[in-house]
Amino acid sequence: MSQTIELLAQQWASQSGWELLAVVLALAYVYLAARQNIWCWPCALVSTAIYSWLFWEHTLPLQTVLNVYYLGMAVYGWWQWRAMSRAPDTEVEVKTHSWSYHLVALVTLLFISVLLAGVLRPYFNAQYLYVDALVTVFSLFTTYLVTQKVLENWLYWIVINMLAAWLYWQSGLLLTALLFVGYFGFAVYGYIKWRSSYQEQVVNPYAA
Secondary structure, three states: OHHHHHHHHHHHHOOOHHHHHHHHHHHHHHHHHHOOOOOHHHHHHHHHHHHHHHHHHOOOHHHHHHHHHHHHHHHHHHHHHHHHOOOOOOOOOOEOOOHHHHHHHHHHHHHHHHHHHHHHOOOOOOOOHHHHHHHHHHHHHHHHHHHOOEOOHHHHHHHHHHHHHHHHHHOOOHHHHHHHHHHHHHHHHHHHHHHHHHHHHHHOOOOO
16 A cells, blocks of 8 residues: 555656646546536647647557547537537537447447457557557547537446546556546536436427
8 A cells, every 4th residue: 555655656746747737627628528518628629639749758659549539529529519509608408319329339339449459469568458449449439429418428438437547557557547536426427417407408498
């Protein structure tokens, strides 16, 4: 336990100002997204731009690619939420998909994850490559669900964030693991908030 605390303290002491800014903006993104505030996307834009550069500097090409994708989706998310708004300052309605849709998505994404890990296995000596692939592939899909304001995105994030926290913890990235534990809590909060909004829409679909 003392070794874990010491390692955590060392990692905290080595944090750069850019990384701390990226963490703060990443947390702001999740909080604002949970509250359906369109300003979550500018926070995501800056945070992922910083992380793209940091991961590249630390020779993490897959994480760099994922964050470049997040960068593009931040721009798309801002545009999509504005386009879906029926009037200025009007909240974009939450949507939901059938369980059959999600079942097909789960099977497809699991297949792609295993295939991707298998293809990359000869080139990377990574002990947790399959978990890394699962987190990456499902994150790509779930980010798209957020831009479409699909309620179930938060259920995906709950699982993804716990897997990512475990992955980073096993890899010795304790601070990042703690960040994703925080993401888990925000995902639960986001689901509760969006589900409440969706239920209000069902009861009163013509509300402004």
